[in-house]
Amino acid sequence: MSEKFRDFLKSSCWKTIDFSTTDQSRGIKPPLAEKPCNPEDRRIDLVKSGDWQSINKVSVEAAIAQRKSRRSYTEDTIKLEELSFLLWVTQGLRGKRSAVRNYRTVPSAGCRHALETYIAAFRVEGIPKAIYRYLPMSHQLVEVAKHQDLEGLLTQAALDQSFAGKSAVTFIWTTIPARMEWRYSRVFYKVIALDAGHVCQNLYLACEAIGAGTCAIAAYDQEFADSILGIDGIEEFTIYMAPVGKV
Numbered sequence: 001m002s003e004k005f006r007d008f009l010k011s012s013c014w015k016t017i018d019f020s021t022t023d024q025s026r027g028i029k030p031p032l033a034e035k036p037c038n039p040e041d042r043r044i045d046l047v048k049s050g051d052w053q054s055i056n057k058v059s060v061e062a063a064i065a066q067r068k069s070r071r072s073y074t075e076d077t078i079k080l081e082e083l084s085f086l087l088w089v090t091q092g093l094r095g096k097r098s099a100v101r102n103y104r105t106v107p108s109a110g111c112r113h114a115l116e117t118y119i120a121a122f123r124v125e126g127i128p129k130a131i132y133r134y135l136p137m138s139h140q141l142v143e144v145a146k147h148q149d150l151e152g153l154l155t156q157a158a159l160d161q162s163f164a165g166k167s168a169v170t171f172i173w174t175t176i177p178a179r180m181e182w183r184y185s186r187v188f189y190k191v192i193a194l195d196a197g198h199v200c201q202n203l204y205l206a207c208e209a210i211g212a213g214t215c216a217i218a219a220y221d222q223e224f225a226d227s228i229l230g231i232d233g234i235e236e237f238t239i240y241m242a243p244v245g246k247v
């Protein structure tokens with residue numbers, strides 16, 4: 001019986017998807033590539049690629065060889081420039097964009113990019129402690145929520161894995177599945193999980209260039225994580241987390 005769940009990981013549905021019935025084929029406009037925010041929401045400009053001064057040149061080979069999951073961090077802050085770099089390597093824009101495709105620094109099935117990036121910023125130079133969301137289109141952060149005891153909330157969201165609240169910044173990725181459904185209908189969710197893996201791997205490797213470390217977290221409290229981000233858990237929900245701190 002439980003073997004049925006394994007089907008989620010298979011690509012058998014390619015033979016059964018009726019592409020003529022997808023929203024894309026029916027000429028329905030694609031969902032927005034970036035979740036909108038209110039014009040009055042506070043935004044923070046990030047440092048752009050090309051203006052970074054303090055990102056070390058690390059070879060791909062060295063970054064891959066040194067990468068490991070790191071769950072213990074120093075008390076050091078990270079610079080806004082370093083955070084800008086980490087956000088760009090995980091979801092930043094690359095090249096041309098249109099209503100249907102916006103190329104990023106990471107691959108995505110059908111170029112649908114069904115993820116949003118939130119951060120719980122505990123110790124980032126120049127920005128108050130709060131939850132923010134990354135806006136890839138303008139390379140900005142928008143403030144989402146200020147909570148009392150943000151560290152405690154993140155620890156609880158990570159099912160008491162305390163390093164989630166002891167980082168300089170904890171990444172929380174959500175998915176808006178409608179972006180993927182528009183092209184692939186409701187049968188092909190595994191690609192969203194595959195996409196998230198690429199994103200987190202880029203984070204691991206980029207951390208090696210700023211003297212930081214990270215650790216993927218998939219063991220989290222779904223409903224609690226969604227609640228601290230203020231998302232509905234249906235049209236958008238948490239899919240992955242990764243605390244980052246200096247090591």
Ligand SMILES: Cc1cc2nc3c(=O)[nH]c(=O)nc-3n(C[C@H](O)[C@H](O)[C@H](O)COP(=O)(O)O)c2cc1C
Pocket residue numbers: 067068069070071161215216217218219220
């Ligand atoms: C999808 C995924 C989920 C993970 N979830 C957790 C987690 O919830 N907590 C944790 O401490 N480590 C988690 N890890 C980290 C793994 O434990 C770690 O990658 C593994 O032990 C291998 O160690 P390495 O990354 O140092 O090579 C996760 C890793 C992946 C890829």
